[in-house]
Amino acid sequence: MKRRLAAAVMVLSGLTATVLPLSGTAVAVAATAPAPGSVVPDQDPFYAAPANIADFHPGQIVASRPVPKPTLDWIPMPVDVWQISYRTNDSHDRPELAVTTLIVPLTAWAGHGPRPVVSLQSPEDSLGTQCAPSYQVAIGQDNQDAALGIELLAANWAVALPDHEGPRSVFLAGPQEGHAVLDGIRAVKNFDTAGIGPGNPYALSGYSGGAHATGWAVQLQPSYAPDVKLVGAAMGGTPSDPAAVARYLDGGAFSGFEFAAAAGIATEWPESNIDSLLNTRGRQDFAALKGKCESDVLTGFAFRKLSRDTTVPDPLGVPSVAAVLKKDTLGAQAPSVPVYDYHAVTDEIVPVGQDDALVRDWCAKGATVHKVRDLLGEHVEEAAARETSVQLFLAARFAGLPAYDNC
Structure with missing residues (x-):
């Protein structure tokens, strides 16, 4: 949700991972492990x-x-x-x-x-x-x-x-x-x-x-x-408050954030049953979202309403979804x-x-x-x-x- 600013990192290759001898069961990465950034x-x-x-x-x-x-x-x-x-x-x-x-x-x-x-x-x-x-x-x-x-x-x-x-x-x-x-x-x-x-x-x-x-x-x-x-x-x-933000973004220029959040929450909380609410278009869209970075999410899902991808008119109001969104809302405990x-x-x-x-x-x-x-x-x-x-x-x-x- 923030602009990208220029930052270049020149990385040399041929580096192997190392393991610290800390307490417990640290495991070594193979000596042939790729250098940082050389593969996804x-x-x-x-x-x-x-x-x-x-x-x-x-x-x-x-x-x-x-x-x-x-x-x-x-x-x-x-x-x-x-x-x-x-x-x-x-x-x-x-x-x-x-x-x-x-x-x-x-x-x-x-x-x-x-x-x-x-x-x-x-x-x-x-x-x-x-x-x-x-x-x-x-x-x-x-x-x-x-x-x-x-x-x-x-x-x-x-x-x-x-x-x-x-x-x-x-x-x-x-x-x-x-x-x-x-x-x-x-x-x-x-x-x-x-x-x-x-x-x-x-x-x-x-x-x-x-x-x-x-x-x-x-x-x-x-x-x-x-x-x-x-x-x-x-x-x-x-x-x-993800629910409040989603309703604010729905159908607007930045609605891609709403779709990305819905996909992320569906993955983290399958009990939300978001996947079961998707229609044919929704299943296609959520599959297309996987693996996408911010720019592609925003350009591909601008001016979209989440309800067009679901079988219900208000997916955020479905009890299983609302319960998870409430759980994902800040404010329940105070910072120290x-x-x-x-x-x-x-x-x-x-x-x-x-x-x-x-x-x-x-x-x-x-x-x-x-x-x-x-x-x-x-x-x-x-x-x-x-x-x-x-x-x-x-x-x-x-x-x-x-x-x-x-x-």
Whole structure:
């Protein structure tokens, strides 16, 4: 749901994956494993879960490999980059494999305490593993958070980019995304390389589809990962209520997001029975959506109404669908750390009203929220307008300053 900004990664070939000797049952990737980005994730054994993935602890590393000598044109300093695979859980707490990309500046950290680390949730907004951040970075394609990445890395912080949609690329499956983000931080802590490990301060950031993952991570952290200590979270243009966002998008220029979310939710929650509601056209469309990245989703499904693909006039109102959408709506638990929540009132993709409802829910439960609403601006413009504000909010949290609260 966010614009693509230029970011090139020049990747050398001939690299093999390595395994960290951590506790438990880490398994080696074959020495002939392809170099990062040389084949798509579905054909890369690095992305394949071992048969005993259930024996791993959430956040335990399965394998790691460096992305060799990258030249990141959007970063004004040299960095080291690694891919780390780890065990996480889907929305039903079933074990699965996820991958995060850790980027660490080579410039020595001279600030107070250990170097800060930001888990940056990129708005993948897609249904194919080749669209995931780890693969996109490895092949040198555009990075959707390049501009914000500049802000964070220019501050000499480390950045982790988790593939928060997981191995099945399930768009807008909140609990699964939250688990992948939190377990990704656990994996980075376990990696304990280049000055990044258990002792560093960690924060979250994400916009649009990335904000959905960020919101779920910060909401689930107290119960799912109390060991993952965070200092704060920044999230903007947040699609907190999938049903409200779907109704807002239905039949409009960005209705492709509605179709992608419906397909992702149908995959993650088969009990929604979405597949059983599809007519002939719907079955064809959902099959065509599989494996598509954001641009193809948007161009192929613009100005489409979901009801034309179903046997019922209001698929979102079907009890099995409504129950899952409610389960996938943020707000049930309050984050335990300060949140910076920003949104354009005139957002044409993600309606501000459902984000306002999230803030009210969190505030009523005792959260600390710095709410910012810009009266003008489109979805993309809001992301650009608030990049520096996000960095300043996170810098204040890393410095231990009290957070502003306008709940």
